[in-house]
Amino acid sequence: MTPFVNLSAQYKAYKEEIDLAIISVLESGNLIGGTEVQEFERNLAEDTGVSFAHSCASGTSALCLALCALGLKPGDEVIVPDFTFVATADAVVLQGGIPRFADIGDDFLISPSSVESRISPKTVGIIAVDLFGQCAHYEELKRIADKHGLWILEDAAQSIGASQNGKPAGSLATIAATSFYPTKPFGAYGDAGAVLTSEKDLAERVQSFASHGRGRNGLYTSVGTNSRLDAIQAAILNAKRKHFAAERSIRQKNASIYNELFSAFPDVHTPSILSGNSSIYAQYAVTAKNREILLQKLSQAEVPTRIYYSRPLSAEPCFAHFEHTPEDARSNVNAYRISQEIFCLPIDAFSDVSVLAQKIKSVL
Numbered sequence: 420m421t422p423f424v425n426l427s428a429q430y431k432a433y434k435e436e437i438d439l440a441i442i443s444v445l446e447s448g449n450l451i452g453g454t455e456v457q458e459f460e461r462n463l464a465e466d467t468g469v470s471f472a473h474s475c476a477s478g479t480s481a482l483c484l485a486l487c488a489l490g491l492k493p494g495d496e497v498i499v500p501d502f503t504f505v506a507t508a509d510a511v512v513l514q515g516g517i518p519r520f521a522d523i524g525d526d527f528l529i530s531p532s533s534v535e536s537r538i539s540p541k542t543v544g545i546i547a548v549d550l551f552g553q554c555a556h557y558e559e560l561k562r563i564a565d566k567h568g569l570w571i572l573e574d575a576a577q578s579i580g581a582s583q584n585g586k587p588a589g590s591l592a593t594i595a596a597t598s599f600y601p602t603k604p605f606g607a608y609g610d611a612g613a614v615l616t617s618e619k620d621l622a623e624r625v626q627s628f629a630s631h632g633r634g635r636n637g638l639y640t641s642v643g644t645n646s647r648l649d650a651i652q653a654a655i656l657n658a659k660r661k662h663f664a665a666e667r668s669i670r671q672k673n674a675s676i677y678n679e680l681f682s683a684f685p686d687v688h689t690p691s692i693l694s695g696n697s698s699i700y701a702q703y704a705v706t707a708k709n710r711e712i713l714l715q716k717l718s719q720a721e722v723p724t725r726i727y728y729s730r731p732l733s734a735e736p737c738f739a740h741f742e743h744t745p746e747d748a749r750s751n752v753n754a755y756r757i758s759q760e761i762f763c764l765p766i767d768a769f770s771d772v773s774v775l776a777q778k779i780k781s782v783l
């Protein structure tokens with residue numbers, strides 16, 4: 420069976436440039452920081468339309484740094500989608516906060532009305548996730564956040580390269596965190612992440628927390644951590660950036676091949692993309708009531724599939740002890756239903772989706 424994300428085919432296609440990038444970092448002796456990291460941050464800020472891009476160790480670390488910069492305090496509540504990768508809520512807990520789980524809509528995105536119903540006197544902010552590469556409902560979320568004096572953190576781990584009403588993902592809230600995990604649409608060849616913002620104060624706090632709390636005066640003004648992007652990963656990302664626009668077009672074309680295929684099979688619901696959104700399709704996720712039967716057929720046809728995500732976060736044991744969680748969980752009906760019906764198909768630029776579509780058609 421072909422891989423779910425064909426990273427080795429990607430490497431073979433860019434091998435010369437990637438090998439050169441790695442060798443030049445090794446020869447330079449600048450393994451941490453340096454020109455490759457600076458170039459990466461400059462380009463990332465430009466591509467996402469923000470004033471400051473601070474690279475760091477991973478997307479999870481980026482979320483933690485952003486929450487630190489926002490001043491999250493122990494006991495503060497943060498509203499997160501019940502249906503996302505676990506890191507979104509982990510970061511809240513790691514920084515001492517309490518995650519409150521909001522339901523999602525049929526578009527898999529955090530539901531603004533559910534967010535509003537979760538607000539309590541302890542709520543300080545909302546983490547909106549651009550799930551599967553599609554930007555969340557920022558206009559409505561901003562209205563709610565402004566009304567209640569909350570901040571919004573954009574979890575853009577899956578959405579670099581997407582946009583909403585012409586604005587790039589990563590620039591749609593006060594601050595954003597993103598990941599360059601290898602299987603992301605714009606991925607490194609190891610762990611990597613970044614925090615994006617146009618607010619200078621927040622950018623300075625992120626930079627300080629990522630360097631053990633070191634202030635501009637050289638003193639350690641707060642307790643921080645070490646979260647840095649390796650120069651080798653920055654060099655790889657700089658080389659891959661040149662190909663990203665072409666990869667994005669192929670991902671979007673792949674999505675339209677699947678959309679057309681499934682239009683003849685009404686039992687399979689294709690992703691619904693909001694008007695004004697351009698998705699990067701980090702995942703091509705469909706729902707079907709008869710998921711298990713379909714997955715069996717696809718496996719027989721040698722079509723790789725993945726289930727993202729098989730449970731809402733509020734059903735995960737690590738979040739079970741949070742106050743209100745059982746009530747939240749019971750009322751998040753979409754998150755529960757969708758986790759039983761969803762599955763994802765290969766969408767990356769190096770998977771031959773026309774061939775996969777033929778195989779799928781033959782077994783449906």
Ligand SMILES: Cc1ncc(COP(=O)(O)O)c(C=O)c1O
Binds near residue numbers: 610
């Ligand atoms: C929505 C979301 N948030 C955060 C993360 C964490 O990123 P990383 O794996 O780089 O720590 C991921 C990674 O898969 C993600 O999908």
